[in-house]
Amino acid sequence: MSQDTVYTPPAVWTWDKENGGEFANINRPIAGPTHDKALPVGKHPFQLYSLATPNGVKVTVMLEELLALGYRDAEYDAWLIRIGEGDQFGSGFVEINPNSKIPALVDHGASEPIRVFESGSILLYLAERFGEFLPGSLAGRTETLNWLFWQMGSAPFLGGGFGHFYAYAPEKIEYAIDRYAMEAKRQLDVLDRRLAEARYLGGDEYSIADIANWPWYGQLALGRLYDAGEFLQVHTYEHVQRWAREIDARPAVKRGRMVNRTFGEPEMQLHERHDASDFEHKTQDKCEASV
Secondary structure, eight states, X not given: OOTTSOOXXXXXXXXXXXXXXXXXXXXXXXXXXXXOOOOOOOSSSEEEEEOSSHHHHHHHHHHHHHHHTTOGGGOEXXXXXXXXXXXXXXXXXXXXXXXXXXXXXXXXXSSSOEEEESHHHHHHHHHHHHTOSSOSSHHHHHHHHHHHHHHHHHHHIIIIIIIIIIIIOSSOOHXXXXXXXXXXXXXXXXXXXXXXXXXXXXXXXXXXXXXXXXXXXXXXXXXXXXXXXXXXXXXXXXXXXXXXXXXXXXXXXXXXXHBXXXXXXXXXXXXXXXXXXXXXXXXXXXXXXXX
């Protein structure tokens, strides 16, 4: 539809399977599985089924941070879910997450396997399971959860709103891009003001609030999302920039970014992760390739 065309919604909406741009083949107005496919299960307590989108990166960073602290029972298998091919609609995945979105996690370390879906729920589950990255005081916990839930409510406007219309929609619609660019910049300003008064979003301590927000807003600030850094003038958000670079330098964050990644620089792609040594093999392969 051209921007010059006046659109009048019909009395009853009907699904146009071809409408939707790059992701038209996986978007549909109904839930449930499209095919039978069991999920693989590895040897570790946690089984993660994901892709290295910002929501997926939250969980792999969290698990790598826990392992960095020495929690051996945080070991995990990370299985690749290719959302472009519809893996998230397989019966096994839908059984874990009826919403058919990555990431999804199963904890086999409990007395009975526990499914956990929605990235914010997974972060909170892991924080409570291990007693890390969530302050113990009522005030600290509440402030951290404020920013965790802020991210869960705000990021859809950044991703499904700005990201979709700016980068993925079949047509550039001025009103939609302007509307969501304004909201994206407002959100960056919210974060910038908070980070002007605190080192991290929850206060003085790195927490699940940062782990949730950084894959979206930190990577946006570092120019890694939607090729929109110049358009949104992300360099002007001084405090977000400081926060984004500090977290980006954490070794666990670097590892977490690699897991289930199938795009970008080859050296940053680790399609599946089944052992900590997988990172060492990746580094070794890179060194051998450069010889």
